[in-house]
Amino acid sequence: MKRKHILLSAVLFPAVMAFAQQYGGMWIPTELNEKEMKDLGMKISAKQIFDPSKPSIKDAVVQFNGGCTAEIISPQGLLLTNHHCGYGQIQKHSTVKNDYLTDGFWAKDMNGELPNPGVTVDFIADIKEVTAEVLAGTKNLDEKSSENLIAKNIENVKSGFKLEPWQKLVIKPVYYGNKYYAYLIETYKDIRLVGAPPSSIGKFGSDTDNWVWPRHTGDFSMFRIYADKDNKPAEYSKDNVPYKPKYFLPVSLKDKQEDDFTFVFGFPGRTTEYLPAIAVEQVMKETDPAMIAVREVALKTLNEKMRADNETRIKYASKYASVANYWKKWIGEVEGLEKSDAVGKKKSYEQSLIAKNPQIKPTIDGLNSLYKEQSPYALNKAYYTETVRNAETFTLANYFYNYLQAAESGKLDEKTTENFKTRLAGIYQNYDGELDAKVTAQLLALYANKTQPKFLPEGFDRYKNEAQNISAIEELSKNSVITGRGNINGATTYSDINKVFADQNALVANLKKDPLMKLFSSFRESYMNTTDKQFTDLQDQIDVLQKKFMAQQMETDKNRTFFPDANSTLRVTYGKVKGSNPRDAVYYGYQTHIAGIMEKYVPGDYEFDVPKKLVQLYNTKDYGIYKDKTGDVPVNFTATNHTTGGNSGSPTLDANGNLIGLNFDRQWEGTMSDINFDPRFSRNIMVDTKYILFIIDKYADAKWLINEMKIVK
Ligand code: ARG
Ligand code: ASP
Numbered sequence: 001m002k003r004k005h006i007l008l009s010a011v012l013f014p015a016v017m018a019f020a021q022q023y024g025g026m027w028i029p030t031e032l033n034e035k036e037m038k039d040l041g042m043k044i045s046a047k048q049i050f051d052p053s054k055p056s057i058k059d060a061v062v063q064f065n066g067g068c069t070a071e072i073i074s075p076q077g078l079l080l081t082n083h084h085c086g087y088g089q090i091q092k093h094s095t096v097k098n099d100y101l102t103d104g105f106w107a108k109d110m111n112g113e114l115p116n117p118g119v120t121v122d123f124i125a126d127i128k129e130v131t132a133e134v135l136a137g138t139k140n141l142d143e144k145s146s147e148n149l150i151a152k153n154i155e156n157v158k159s160g161f162k163l164e165p166w167q168k169l170v171i172k173p174v175y176y177g178n179k180y181y182a183y184l185i186e187t188y189k190d191i192r193l194v195g196a197p198p199s200s201i202g203k204f205g206s207d208t209d210n211w212v213w214p215r216h217t218g219d220f221s222m223f224r225i226y227a228d229k230d231n232k233p234a235e236y237s238k239d240n241v242p243y244k245p246k247y248f249l250p251v252s253l254k255d256k257q258e259d260d261f262t263f264v265f266g267f268p269g270r271t272t273e274y275l276p277a278i279a280v281e282q283v284m285k286e287t288d289p290a291m292i293a294v295r296e297v298a299l300k301t302l303n304e305k306m307r308a309d310n311e312t313r314i315k316y317a318s319k320y321a322s323v324a325n326y327w328k329k330w331i332g333e334v335e336g337l338e339k340s341d342a343v344g345k346k347k348s349y350e351q352s353l354i355a356k357n358p359q360i361k362p363t364i365d366g367l368n369s370l371y372k373e374q375s376p377y378a379l380n381k382a383y384y385t386e387t388v389r390n391a392e393t394f395t396l397a398n399y400f401y402n403y404l405q406a407a408e409s410g411k412l413d414e415k416t417t418e419n420f421k422t423r424l425a426g427i428y429q430n431y432d433g434e435l436d437a438k439v440t441a442q443l444l445a446l447y448a449n450k451t452q453p454k455f456l457p458e459g460f461d462r463y464k465n466e467a468q469n470i471s472a473i474e475e476l477s478k479n480s481v482i483t484g485r486g487n488i489n490g491a492t493t494y495s496d497i498n499k500v501f502a503d504q505n506a507l508v509a510n511l512k513k514d515p516l517m518k519l520f521s522s523f524r525e526s527y528m529n530t531t532d533k534q535f536t537d538l539q540d541q542i543d544v545l546q547k548k549f550m551a552q553q554m555e556t557d558k559n560r561t562f563f564p565d566a567n568s569t570l571r572v573t574y575g576k577v578k579g580s581n582p583r584d585a586v587y588y589g590y591q592t593h594i595a596g597i598m599e600k601y602v603p604g605d606y607e608f609d610v611p612k613k614l615v616q617l618y619n620t621k622d623y624g625i626y627k628d629k630t631g632d633v634p635v636n637f638t639a640t641n642h643t644t645g646g647n648s649g650s651p652t653l654d655a656n657g658n659l660i661g662l663n664f665d666r667q668w669e670g671t672m673s674d675i676n677f678d679p680r681f682s683r684n685i686m687v688d689t690k691y692i693l694f695i696i697d698k699y700a701d702a703k704w705l706i707n708e709m710k711i712v713k
Helices: 002-016 034-039 083-092 131-135 143-159 277-308 310-339 342-356 360-390 392-408 414-429 433-450 466-477 497-502 504-513 515-556 594-600 612-620 668-674 689-699 703-708
Strands: 061-064 068-072 078-081 121-129 167-174 179-188 190-196 221-227 261-266 571-576 580-583 586-588 591-593 634-639 651-653 659-666 684-688
Touching (some): 068 261, 131 143, 143 167, 277 360, 277 433, 310 342, 342 360, 342 515, 360 515, 392 414, 497 504, 504 515, 594 634, 612 689, 634 689, 689 703
Antiparallel strands (some): 068 078, 580 586, 591 634, 634 684
16 A cells, blocks of 8 residues: 555655646745646645735745844734844843753843844835836846846836835846846834744754754744834833734644655755856856865864863854855765766757747857856856855955955045944954954965965965964064054954044054955955956856846746745745755654654753753653654654745745644755755755754743734644
8 A cells, every 4th residue: 555655655756746846936925826836735825925005924924133034923922923024132131141042042021032133034015027117128228238227117117106215116137137127125123032942952963953854843933023112113222112013923733744745945056056057157166166175174173172161162153053054065966966966957958949939049058158258267256256255364365355445445435434343342242262263264275275376476485385374474463453463552353443543544454454455365365366356258148148148048938837946035836845865865854853853862961962851842742732643742844846045034834824833944955946946856955844843832831922923833
């Protein structure tokens, strides 16, 4: 019986995948494939998901602090997002004594919620296609004139909208400039931390389990939106009141079944699904491996000190997680591209397009030769940008370089200086100069050894040896303002950043003779001269052809329903609750349980420790209403939704629009979905709402939060 079932699904699978969704898909919420969604099981209408004039689900979905997604789950503006999305805020409120990262944080009531100046959430009030207006009159123009006219048209469209002070209008291209959409955005600014589990729940499995299924992470945290007394956005004030949303999501406690319909609503950041084969090959063979190599070196050195020293652990926690995150993702991406034969498939797709429309051949030929020409520059760009990003000495030097440039060209106004100071202070707050000197020395050596000789700045031959670099960097940093050690008028950037910047002339004069600045300037200027300009010129030409290639794909492949690549705007993706068969004889179930946490449990381990109280709840099976039909509490589950970075914190909803999960990751075997979604391997990973409520109720004893929500049983 079982066997027949498997065979049957193997036969049916390709049929199901002939839907629009076979290529994945992140759809603009005003243009949903309602019929297909209903065929897959959806019970609500597309209007209930997005309606600019009536409360709809979109009124409960926000972009969290410009990156992640979050959703409103109570009539009092309670927000749910990932632990890793709120991580920076949790970290900022943490000290060695009050270590919320380690122990978790739960406000006892609204008065105990913690403000986070600078954190914002964005609502999308409306979406309008404005292609005709933006592209008006551009048809027969050359590239440059067309660009200018588009910029002018965009300003015109914008001035046609009447905006409230808290609103803004953003116009973004999709399909590489073949279409344009306008987004009406409302920003709230008083966002307070309500609760977060300890990292041993919220980040359980940490970097070892990151991007991996089966997974057991309670990756959630809670915030609340506050508004002024008229329910409008306002800067933080203790007089602000909880925001009353137009709509909030009911939270479901129903059991899940494989093949249940689901959709994910959020802000996916960036995908490139329509690149030519040659571009994918370049990512796979050149740029991804280069970026992986740089980060590997940085991570190893940071990790050694973080494991040995608690203060460093806290200081570098957020940074380390973010460096490790994409390092690991790229490794999975390369493997997945190989395994799904992305390049081979793209090549035959290109041939099939050419067969239908011979005019596509010159476009593809053109792209091939441009990408070939760009390849060495792309590789050096990867090495350079990753080196500057991961060697903080260079990151800091880069900021000061920009400051110096602005000062010397007379472009320095007060606001720029203030922004710059804030940014610097943020870096210094979590900076360990000695540790970073080591990382910088190693990355400099890697660059000097790996980059092609024609890109190596003059004199950089001497930086090929790590050990020698350490003393060289130490010598250069010793008296440098950049690393916070050199002093101006008796102050350093550590002791009194305002004083250092108060005397602009002294600072500029000091920077101009700073030996570390000299080293960085030659690094940067050589990169700009030998690589950046060449790369960008070629990229501009590639963009022109890619726009054409995109239009040609859409005109020629009539059987395919196209969706625009992700661009950090609001999208809907849908699919089914599903496990997968990632390798021969390996089958992944779609759901994990608390028993699986205990299987991974390593007492005292920095990744796999489990809090005592959770162990206790497990031992006594005190699961209340949160267990499923197996008697255990479900922790994470997977589905075929096409998600990417930025979808973290996105709500996963069921056929009726109830919240069933919180998106936070994808499985390793499918991370190439940003470039080549493959329905066989690509799965998104979510925290089950049952586990979230279980932790809030049974672990944190924060029933007051559950009482705010509307629970669907
Ligand atoms: N991989 C997920 C995403 O890209 C989760 C990252 C946070 N977790 C971590 N261990 N770094 O953002
Ligand atoms: N973890 C990602 C995020 O932070 C989601 C993903 O890449 O699947 O947005």
